[in-house]
Amino acid sequence: MKTHLPPKGIIEQAWDFVDQFICPILFIPDGDDRTPPGDHHGTGWFVEKHGAVQICTCEHVANFQAKGKIGYAPFGGDCGINVGRPFLLKAHPVDFAIADASRTWNRISHNGKSIPLASFDKKHQPVEGEYLYLQGFPGADSQALWGQHNVKGLGAYLHEVDPPPELFSEHPPFKDGYHICMAWNPANATSLTEAATHLSVPGGLSGSVLWNTRYQEVSEQGRNWSVNDMRVTGIVWGASSKAGVVTATPIEHIFQCIV
Incomplete structure (x- = not known):
């Protein structure tokens, strides 16, 4: 499986694209x-x-x-x-x-947006070696300060891996053939921007969208990649420091709840 770093074009565009959602x-x-x-x-x-x-x-x-x-x-x-x-x-x-959330959505001024339905895959099916992307809010990077909560976001590019044996002893259980997992090892992570000083422990990332960047897929088709090629491919729900992974439910198991 390819494990080289994601191209600069993805890194520069993905954060702003996902942040609004x-x-x-x-x-x-x-x-x-x-x-x-x-x-x-x-x-x-x-x-x-x-x-x-x-x-x-x-x-x-x-x-x-x-x-x-x-x-x-x-x-x-x-x-x-x-x-x-x-x-x-x-x-x-x-x-x-x-x-x-429509009852409270307009109570404050903000720039949040809904993910367009066209940005959802109906099935998790990335090509071999594809860059997956997670962006969320780790609890380790949040703090109460000056009368309000300050929460710092984190973006991470991941590769899907086979579930390590240690994962099957965790609770809640990882269901092979139903769930997916991605490598997550802060000690081996590479910072891709000056602001990204470390890979946080993943507590607080539960609920994060897992994106298929489709960079490898689009490149193999001979096309120039755009951030609009990214697709929602799952939702992150867990992590195992023992197994060195984060776990997710693929999009096909939640898609009907969304549409």
Whole structure:
């Protein structure tokens, strides 16, 4: 499998393209009187369904709504807002959740957008050695400061790998033939920009969109790659430091919940 670094053109374009579609997720427990209240809790992203903006994340992130409030901070906004509607929950092995966010979407000024339906694949099927891309908000890079939550985003280019044997002893279980996994080893990671000083531990990335950049695919077809060639190919739900991977549910298992 090819493991050379992604071309500069992908690196320069992918971050800004994906940033507008994603958001950090905050959980505020009932009775929380801290300033600011709540904690960084995961990563979400937006789609439009039947004309209404929806927020998507993992089920194990969204199910905390039963214990308090789930908030989100769209791109370009200066604060977070409550989801406002209950999530539809699909438990593991799917580990997916979606909620109507249209009631609160316009309560603040922001530049967040929904991922166009044309940017979704219906099946996870990258070519051999393809660059996959994850962008989200690790908990290790978040902090409460000056009365508000500050959350730093992370982008990472990944390759899909066969599941290591150590992965099958983890909980929740990795289901071979259903889930996919990508190598994640901070000690062996290469920084691709000056701002990317390290590869964070992946806690907080649950709910992140996994993109198929399709760079290898498009190049093999003799075409010039564009950021618009990228496709959603799954949702990240877990990680194993022991196995050195992050895990995801392929798009075919959640696509019908989105359309």
